[in-house]
Amino acid sequence: MLNTAHLRIHFSARITAFRTPKLVSPTLPSKVAARCSHHAAHYDGPSPTIAVIGSGPAGFYTAQKVMREIKGTKVDMYEQLPVPFGLVRFGVAPDHPEVKNCQDTFGDVAASPEYTFIGNVNLGHDLPLPLLAKHYDAIVFAYGASKDRKLGLEGEDKPHIYSARAFVGWYNGLPEYRNLNPDLTAGETAVVVGQGNVALDVARTLLSKLEHLNKTDITEYAIQALSRSTIKHVHVVGRRGPMQAAFTIKELRELLQLDDVNFKPVPDELFPKDLKSLPRPRRRLMELLKKGSPTKENASKSWSLDFLLSPQSLTWSSSESDKLEGVMFSKTRLEQPDSPESKVTNTDERQLISTSTLFRSIGYKSEAIPGMQELGADFDERNGTIRHDGIGRVVSLDTRKGDKASLYCSGWVKRGPTGVIASTMTDAFQTAEAIVEDWKKTFDSPRPSRGGWKGVQADAQALKLPLRPVHWSNWQNIDQVEKAVGAERGKPREKFGDVDEMLKASGVSD
Numbered sequence: 001m002l003n004t005a006h007l008r009i010h011f012s013a014r015i016t017a018f019r020t021p022k023l024v025s026p027t028l029p030s031k032v033a034a035r036c037s038h039h040a041a042h043y044d045g046p047s048p049t050i051a052v053i054g055s056g057p058a059g060f061y062t063a064q065k066v067m068r069e070i071k072g073t074k075v076d077m078y079e080q081l082p083v084p085f086g087l088v089r090f091g092v093a094p095d096h097p098e099v100k101n102c103q104d105t106f107g108d109v110a111a112s113p114e115y116t117f118i119g120n121v122n123l124g125h126d127l128p129l130p131l132l133a134k135h136y137d138a139i140v141f142a143y144g145a146s147k148d149r150k151l152g153l154e155g156e157d158k159p160h161i162y163s164a165r166a167f168v169g170w171y172n173g174l175p176e177y178r179n180l181n182p183d184l185t186a187g188e189t190a191v192v193v194g195q196g197n198v199a200l201d202v203a204r205t206l207l208s209k210l211e212h213l214n215k216t217d218i219t220e221y222a223i224q225a226l227s228r229s230t231i232k233h234v235h236v237v238g239r240r241g242p243m244q245a246a247f248t249i250k251e252l253r254e255l256l257q258l259d260d261v262n263f264k265p266v267p268d269e270l271f272p273k274d275l276k277s278l279p280r281p282r283r284r285l286m287e288l289l290k291k292g293s294p295t296k297e298n299a300s301k302s303w304s305l306d307f308l309l310s311p312q313s314l315t316w317s318s319s320e321s322d323k324l325e326g327v328m329f330s331k332t333r334l335e336q337p338d339s340p341e342s343k344v345t346n347t348d349e350r351q352l353i354s355t356s357t358l359f360r361s362i363g364y365k366s367e368a369i370p371g372m373q374e375l376g377a378d379f380d381e382r383n384g385t386i387r388h389d390g391i392g393r394v395v396s397l398d399t400r401k402g403d404k405a406s407l408y409c410s411g412w413v414k415r416g417p418t419g420v421i422a423s424t425m426t427d428a429f430q431t432a433e434a435i436v437e438d439w440k441k442t443f444d445s446p447r448p449s450r451g452g453w454k455g456v457q458a459d460a461q462a463l464k465l466p467l468r469p470v471h472w473s474n475w476q477n478i479d480q481v482e483k484a485v486g487a488e489r490g491k492p493r494e495k496f497g498d499v500d501e502m503l504k505a506s507g508v509s510d
Contacts, residue, residue: 047072049450051136054143055079056086058411060106061428076453082120082470082502090174094216119470129371133404135455142410145364145417164361171222173495184229187356194361195238196246203234234303256293264304272338326354366413392431474506481505
C-alpha cells in the first residue's frame with residue numbers, strides 16, 4: 001500500500017474562467033524527462049496497479065508519467081462515455097484542430113500492453129466506486145468540471161438562456177447536450193456574460209461563416225442550426241475591464257480577423273495610459289485590443305467587448321412572459337483599473353442591453369462521485385474540488401490503516417477549472433511524482449496482489465451489474481466510422497452525439 005500521510009489540512013483551488021486549451025508538446029520537459037530516466041534506471045522493484053478516473057488530459061498525462069517512471073505500472077482508465085479524451089474532444093473549439101494533436105500522445109499511452117481503457121462505465125452509478133479500493137494500489141481522480149455556474153438571476157432557466165458549456169458541448173457532440181437544440185432565430189442580438197476563452201469561442205462560432213465551420217469536426221446538426229441563425233451582433237460582457245479580461249491573445253486575434261465581421265472599438269479611457277510599462281504578454285494583448293480591426297464596409301455581422309457591467313436582472317416581453325428582451329446590468333467600478341487583480345464593486349448606475357438570446361460563461365465546478373466519501377476522499381462542495389495536500393495526495397477522512405488503495409487527484413477536480421492543457425500537464429506530472437515517491441518509499445514493504453480491472457469485473461459479475469465496457473479497440477472502431485463519415489462530407493470526422501450510436505459503431509455486444 002502506498003504510504004500517504006493523512007494530513008488534516010484544507011486546500012481550496014481558486015476557480016477562474018475556463019480557458020480554451022492550447023497545443024502542447026507530447027514530449028516531457030527536459031528536467032522531468034531526466035528524473036524519469038533516473039528513476040527508471042535505479043528502480044527495479046514491483047510496480048503498482050492504478051485506477052485513473054477520467055480519460056482527459058489530466059488522466060492521460062498522469063498515467064504517462066507514472067508509467068515512464070516505474071516500468072510495468074498497470075493503468076486502468078475509467079471513463080463514463082464510450083469515447084476518450086474528455087475536454088480535448090468535447091471542449092476544444094472545432095476550428096482549433098491543432099490543439100487536439102495531444103491525442104496522438106494519449107494514443108501512445110493507450111498502446112501500452114499495461115494500459116486498459118474502460119469506457120461506458122459511470123462510476124458511482126453503473127459501478128460502486130468503493131468496489132475499486134481493494135483492487136488497486138492507487139486511485140487517481142482526474143475527471144473534469146460538469147456543473148455550470150449560474151448568474152443567480154430570476155428567470156434564468158427560461159428559454160433562450162443557455163450555458164456556454166452546454167452550447168460548446170452541443171456543437172462538439174457531447175451526448176449530455178445532444179438535445180439542447182438552441183433556438184438561434186429569436187432575434188439579431190446575443191449576449192455572452194463572461195470574458196474568458198469559452199465566451200470568445202461562443203461568439204466566434206455564432207459569427208463565423210458556415211463554409212469555414214463546414215471544414216471542421218463540428219457536428220452536422222449544429223451546422224444546420226447555425227445555418228438558420230438570425231444573430232448578427234454578439235455582446236461579450238464582463239464585470240471588469242480590459243486589463244482583467246481572461247481571454248488570451250490568440251482567441252482575440254481570431255475574432256478580430258473574422259471575415260464580414262466588424263468589431264466595435266473599446267473606449268480609450270479604459271486602457272492604461274502607458275502600455276509600454278506593462279509586462280510583455282499583457283502589453284501585447286492590450287495593444288491588439290486597442291488597435292481593434294479595420295472597419296469592413298458592408299459587413300453583415302459585428303461584435304463588441306462590453307466592460308464594467310454586472311448582470312442584475314432579465315427583462316421579458318409584456319405580451320410573452322417567456323420571451324427574453326434584454327439584460328439589465330449594473331455598471332461597475334474598479335479599485336485599481338490598471339491592475340489585473342483589481343477588485344470590482346457595483347454602482348447604482350444601470351445599463352440595459354437588448355437581446356433575445358443569452359449565454360452565461362462564468363465558470364464551472366466538478367461534482368463528487370457517489371461513494372467518494374466512503375473511500376475517504378474529502379470533497380469541497382463549495383469549490384468543486386477534492387481536498388489535497390497541495391501536490392495531489394487526497395486529504396483522507398479515514399485514518400484507519402489497511403490495504404485499501406491510496407487516493408490522489410489531478411486536473412480540474414484538483415485545482416478547479418482553470419488553465420490550459422500545458423498547465424494541466426504540469427499539474428498531472430506533479431501528481432504522478434507524488435504517486436511515484438510514495439510507492440518507492442514502501443520498496444521493501446509486503447504488497448497484497450491487486451486484480452485491477454479483472455478483479456473489479458469479477459466482483460461486478462458476482463453482483464450481477466449489467467456493465468457494457470468499451471475498450472480501446474472498440475473506441476478505435478468508433479474513431480474509424482467517424483472519420484469515414486467525415487471524409488464523405490469533407491471534414492476530419494463526424495462525431496456521434498449519441499451514446500447508443502457510439503455503442504453500435506464500437507462493436508460492443510448487448
